[in-house]
Structure formats: C-alpha cells, structure tokens
Amino acid sequence: MPSPGPIVKSEIPWLWERARREPDKLALLCGNEALSFAQLAERAELAGARLAGLGVRPGDRVALLMDSSVRTVELIHAAQRIGAALVPLNTRLAPPEIEALIRAARPRVVIHDPVYRGWLKDAASVTACLVESESGFESLKPAALEKLAPIRPDAVHTIIFTSGTTGTPKGAMLTNANHFASASAARENVGAEPFDRWLDFLPLYHVGGLSIILRSVIDGATVILHRGFDPHRANLAIRTHAVTLFSVVATMLARMLDDNGDEPYPPSLRCVLVGGGPVAPALVERAIRLGVPVAPTYGLTETASQVATARPEEVRLRGASCGRPLPGVSIRIENPDAAGRGEVLVSAPSVMAGYFRDEDATRAAIRQGWLHTGDIGHFDEEGCLHIDDRRSDLIVTGGENVYPAEVEAVLLAHPMVAEAGVYGLSDPLWGHRVEAAVVLRNAGSVGEAELRQWCSERLARFKVPKMIRFVGSLPRTASGKVRRGMLRREASGFKP
Incomplete structure (x- = not known):
C-alpha cells in the first residue's frame, strides 16, 4: 500500500x-x-x-x-x-x-x-x-x-465566476494542474501534518472554500465542514475538534474574536489564513494577543487561491503583510510610482487557463505569461508583498492618490468601529472627494466629527473623509470584499 x-x-x-x-x-x-x-x-x-x-x-x-x-x-x-x-x-x-x-x-x-x-x-x-x-x-x-x-493535467476542473466587485463576472477556468500546483505551493509554505484538521466554513463556490476540499485529499487532512459561517460555532469547533488550520476573511475573524472574548485560542491551532483583501493592522495585533497564529495571504480566483502568504512567526515579528511569493510563484510590480506602488503581476503554474468563452478578457488579463491582477501593491525591504488596493478603487483627489484600504485601516483602529468602507465621489473642485460608510459596534457610540478628528490625527489632510455615513451593514462579495462601487452608488443618492 x-x-x-x-x-x-x-x-x-x-x-x-x-x-x-x-x-x-x-x-x-x-x-x-x-x-x-x-x-x-x-x-x-x-x-x-x-x-x-x-x-x-x-x-x-x-x-x-x-x-x-x-x-x-x-x-x-x-x-x-x-x-x-x-x-x-x-x-x-x-x-x-x-x-x-x-x-x-x-x-x-x-x-x-x-x-x-x-x-x-x-x-x-x-x-x-x-x-x-x-x-x-x-x-x-x-x-x-x-x-x-x-x-489530464490540462483538463478544466472548475469554472469559477469571479465575485465581480466591478463589471460582469467572468468564468475563470482552473485546470487540474492549476489546483494541484496551488495546493503544493501552499503546503511548502505552511506545511502539512498528519494530524491536521481544516475547519472550512467558507462557501464552496468560492475558491477559498473549494481549495480546502481539494487540498485536504492531496495533503491527507481531515475537513470539518460547516454549512455556513457562525462565529460562535466556529470558535466551538476549534476547541472541540482540535482544529489546526482554517481560512477566513477579515470581517469573519473580527466577529470570531468578538465572540471569543479574552480567552486565548488553543495551542493546537497552528495557522489561520486571512484573505479577501488588505487586513487592518489593528485586527492582526488583536488576533496575536489572543494567540491566533494569523497568516495574511494574497490570492485570486484566477490563481486557484494563494500566491503569497506570510508565516505566523513573520507576522509576530514584522507586522501585517502578505508575505513572500509562494514557491514556484513569481510576482512583480508594473510601472511603480515613487513609493514603489504599482499593479501586481503574477506568473505561476496555478494561473488559470483563461476566462470561459471570453478570449478578449483572457488576452487583456494574461499578457506574455503574466496575469495582470488589477491590484495595486508594493514590496517592502524584506521582500514581502503588501496589497494597497484595487486599481479601480484608487481615489485621485486634487492630484493626490488615496488608497481606500489605508483610510479603512485607520477607521477600523477606532474601538467603536466594526466595519468601514471608503470610496470616492465626483467633486467639481477636487476631481474626487473621499467619503466613508461605517458600521459601529454600538449605535450612537461615536459621531461623525469625532471619527473625522480621529482620522485627521493619523492621516494626511487630503485622505480624511469629507463625509462619514453610519450604516447597518456593508455590501460585500462572496469572498468578503467590500463592494465599493455599490457604496458609491448608494452615496450618490444619500442626503445627510
């Protein structure tokens, strides 16, 4: 045998x-x-x-x-x-x-x-x-x-329609070889132990949830599968079933920490992959204090999940980044600005075969062997990748670039803010102005003026939201990303 x-x-x-x-x-x-x-x-x-x-x-x-x-x-x-x-x-x-x-x-x-x-x-x-x-x-x-x-390695295993933060969803064709390469690269980074148990509450129509199902049979891990996400049930499963790994988006992790309180997580938990967009440093620090071995990761549907992932020990020493490219993955920054920020390009065996029956979109996305992600990022001096934002979400106000994720991170650092979404609206004077939608932990616990003051103490003046709306929830994609385009449309008809 x-x-x-x-x-x-x-x-x-x-x-x-x-x-x-x-x-x-x-x-x-x-x-x-x-x-x-x-x-x-x-x-x-x-x-x-x-x-x-x-x-x-x-x-x-x-x-x-x-x-x-x-x-x-x-x-x-x-x-x-x-x-x-x-x-x-x-x-x-x-x-x-x-x-x-x-x-x-x-x-x-x-x-x-x-x-x-x-x-x-x-x-x-x-x-x-x-x-x-x-x-x-x-x-x-x-x-x-x-x-x-x-x-057949080149046979299409899955067609996953992108979550579509902008435009019409496109069907990313992922082959057997794509999924296998993704699992192998992830294993080289986080390891595979015979006692591993993956908690999977991400939807299986999302590449994050599906990749766990495939990775478990390739690596020989047990999957604890939940029908949906419930923070209390997830926390209970971690302790009851000796869970060693799980994948999560930032909003889910925040809800799990809220439900958990001050009790440290068990030492059996060895890695928590956090994806779905930039992760606020305040959330990373909070998780580490509770013994959660967080590993921020960057991946796409078009790459069958992760292409860069930090190791928990690196996060504890250096703070939040997406880590270095996984083995076999090449990442470069195209047309970087003075700060080193530019579009993230990826070349790897896990890059999709193309978009289903959409040759134009495939040619636009994959050029000379490089996947153009549409994400803006930079490398730090340690060679770790940082994702700054989606290129389409960049706000140019008065000639200055504002990355919504940076402003969101500041808002999320306020103790009364549970969720934040930042977007740009057309402005006759500045071209665009920065605005924000915020979900509070307790309604009425903080006002707009106080939050704007909080931001002004931590951000350049042109980055401070001109208006902050308080909402009950933020629109999100299946992968947990804030749908900033929807926030823009809602704000266009908003009357304070």
Missing part, C-alpha cells in the same frame, strides 16, 4: 489516490456525518455514476447551486472522476443573476438544493437538466463507470 503523506504525483483522481493510501482515516466531518477517505470515495464514485447516467461526459459542465454539505463534496470529487468541469454557483446571487451565469456556462446539468428550486424556473430553457440534490439525485439510475484512468 502506498505510504501516507502528501501526494506529490498522482495519475488517478486525488480522492481515490488518498483512499488507497489511508482508507480508514477520517476525511470529512459535517454535522452528524463522519466519513473516512474510503467511504467518501465510495460515495463520490456513486455520484459520478449517477452523473454519467444523466449523460454527462468528459468535458461537459456540471453546475452546482448548493450550500456546503457532504453531497456537495461528493459532487466536487465525482466531477473529477468522470472528467467533467465543475461550475459552482454563488447562492447569494439573485435569481436573474443565477440564470445569467447558467446561460453563460451552458452546463449539461444543474444540481440544486431544494430551497433553490424556485430560483430556477427560467433556467430550464438554457440547460438540459435540473436535478434536486437530495431525493432527486438519489433517484437517478447510475451508469457503469470506466476503470480509474489518469486525469
């Missing part, structure tokens, strides 16, 4: 290779269900046979409109087993948006949770088959599958 440990080369689908190596090891714990790798492979084999019975063939697309569940995990692995491309759909979108993505992807089948049945009433006109994920899927007649065969 092959030895346990990370898979460094595999010809057959990864779950089946892991089941050969460690059939009895716990693979997945979700609610009251616990499956070994052998049991999960058996379930995924049946799911693949049922897909084949529907006529799904290699290269066909299988769309999932499903929340995180054992069935979702089965289907993720089943798609690779039969050579189909998975199209996970964002369940937070509105029905017309879902229909638009289905129309763009043209899947052979859409498998959906019962709760989303009503969302798909118009989707039947653009896809061959709609199947409910529970009793409907279980009633399908399975077809005989061919013997396990080598997977």
Whole structure:
C-alpha cells in the first residue's frame, strides 16, 4: 500500500489516490456525518455514476447551486472522476443573476438544493437538466463507470465566476494542474501534518472554500465542514475538534474574536489564513494577543487561491503583510510610482487557463505569461508583498492618490468601529472627494466629527473623509470584499 503523506504525483483522481493510501482515516466531518477517505470515495464514485447516467461526459459542465454539505463534496470529487468541469454557483446571487451565469456556462446539468428550486424556473430553457440534490439525485439510475484512468493535467476542473466587485463576472477556468500546483505551493509554505484538521466554513463556490476540499485529499487532512459561517460555532469547533488550520476573511475573524472574548485560542491551532483583501493592522495585533497564529495571504480566483502568504512567526515579528511569493510563484510590480506602488503581476503554474468563452478578457488579463491582477501593491525591504488596493478603487483627489484600504485601516483602529468602507465621489473642485460608510459596534457610540478628528490625527489632510455615513451593514462579495462601487452608488443618492 502506498505510504501516507502528501501526494506529490498522482495519475488517478486525488480522492481515490488518498483512499488507497489511508482508507480508514477520517476525511470529512459535517454535522452528524463522519466519513473516512474510503467511504467518501465510495460515495463520490456513486455520484459520478449517477452523473454519467444523466449523460454527462468528459468535458461537459456540471453546475452546482448548493450550500456546503457532504453531497456537495461528493459532487466536487465525482466531477473529477468522470472528467467533467465543475461550475459552482454563488447562492447569494439573485435569481436573474443565477440564470445569467447558467446561460453563460451552458452546463449539461444543474444540481440544486431544494430551497433553490424556485430560483430556477427560467433556467430550464438554457440547460438540459435540473436535478434536486437530495431525493432527486438519489433517484437517478447510475451508469457503469470506466476503470480509474489518469486525469489530464490540462483538463478544466472548475469554472469559477469571479465575485465581480466591478463589471460582469467572468468564468475563470482552473485546470487540474492549476489546483494541484496551488495546493503544493501552499503546503511548502505552511506545511502539512498528519494530524491536521481544516475547519472550512467558507462557501464552496468560492475558491477559498473549494481549495480546502481539494487540498485536504492531496495533503491527507481531515475537513470539518460547516454549512455556513457562525462565529460562535466556529470558535466551538476549534476547541472541540482540535482544529489546526482554517481560512477566513477579515470581517469573519473580527466577529470570531468578538465572540471569543479574552480567552486565548488553543495551542493546537497552528495557522489561520486571512484573505479577501488588505487586513487592518489593528485586527492582526488583536488576533496575536489572543494567540491566533494569523497568516495574511494574497490570492485570486484566477490563481486557484494563494500566491503569497506570510508565516505566523513573520507576522509576530514584522507586522501585517502578505508575505513572500509562494514557491514556484513569481510576482512583480508594473510601472511603480515613487513609493514603489504599482499593479501586481503574477506568473505561476496555478494561473488559470483563461476566462470561459471570453478570449478578449483572457488576452487583456494574461499578457506574455503574466496575469495582470488589477491590484495595486508594493514590496517592502524584506521582500514581502503588501496589497494597497484595487486599481479601480484608487481615489485621485486634487492630484493626490488615496488608497481606500489605508483610510479603512485607520477607521477600523477606532474601538467603536466594526466595519468601514471608503470610496470616492465626483467633486467639481477636487476631481474626487473621499467619503466613508461605517458600521459601529454600538449605535450612537461615536459621531461623525469625532471619527473625522480621529482620522485627521493619523492621516494626511487630503485622505480624511469629507463625509462619514453610519450604516447597518456593508455590501460585500462572496469572498468578503467590500463592494465599493455599490457604496458609491448608494452615496450618490444619500442626503445627510
């Protein structure tokens, strides 16, 4: 029997290779269900046979409109087993948006949770088959599958539609080789231990949540899967299940720390990846005080997750950055300004094959082997990457550049501020003016004048928001990024 440990080369689908190596090891714990790798492979084999019975063939697309569940995990692995491309759909979108993505992807089948049945009433006109994920899927007649065969590295494993902070979502085509390279590079940075347990509460239609499912079978880790995010439940799972790793966006981490109080986190927790955009230094410092081994990371859908990640020990010594590029990843800054800030370009084996049926967008994004991310960043003297902002969110006011994330970090450092979003609005005098939307921890605990004074003591005058609105929540993408374009549109009609 092959030895346990990370898979460094595999010809057959990864779950089946892991089941050969460690059939009895716990693979997945979700609610009251616990499956070994052998049991999960058996379930995924049946799911693949049922897909084949529907006529799904290699290269066909299988769309999932499903929340995180054992069935979702089965289907993720089943798609690779039969050579189909998975199209996970964002369940937070509105029905017309879902229909638009289905129309763009043209899947052979859409498998959906019962709760989303009503969302798909118009989707039947653009896809061959709609199947409910529970009793409907279980009633399908399975077809005989061919013997396990080598997977093609260049075959498309997943088409993930970008979260779309600007413009129309595009379908990033991620191959088997892309996902495998991403998992391998991440392992070189944070390591892989035989006792590792990944807590996964990120949605599986997001590359952050999906990558944990794939990485776990490649590295041999157990996944503790939650259907959604609840800070108290997440904190409880960390202690109950000896969780060693989890991935999170900054707002989720802040809510977990609020729920946790002053109790230190257990030493079994060895790494917490924090992504989804720049991480405020105040949040990093707060987490470290509670013993959370935070590791800010930078990644994209188009790179199958991380391309740069700090190590927890580096964060404790040097503060927040995204760390150095992962092994095998090259990152450079194009056209840097006097401060060294410019567009972040990435070259790596994990860079997508392109955007699905969108050659123009692919040519614009990948040029001469470099992915143009649209993000603004810089390297510090230690060679660590810092992400300053999205290029499209840069505010130019009176000829000066203002990076919203920098202003947000100052606002978030105020003890009464829970969330902050900064954006620019057109101004006849300055070109654009800086404004902000803020969620307070306690309503009425601080006023606009006090927050503007707080900012003026810590920022150049031109960076201080001219107006601060108090709101109940901020609009965010599935990956947790603030939708600044939506804030701009809301503010355009706001009357103080």
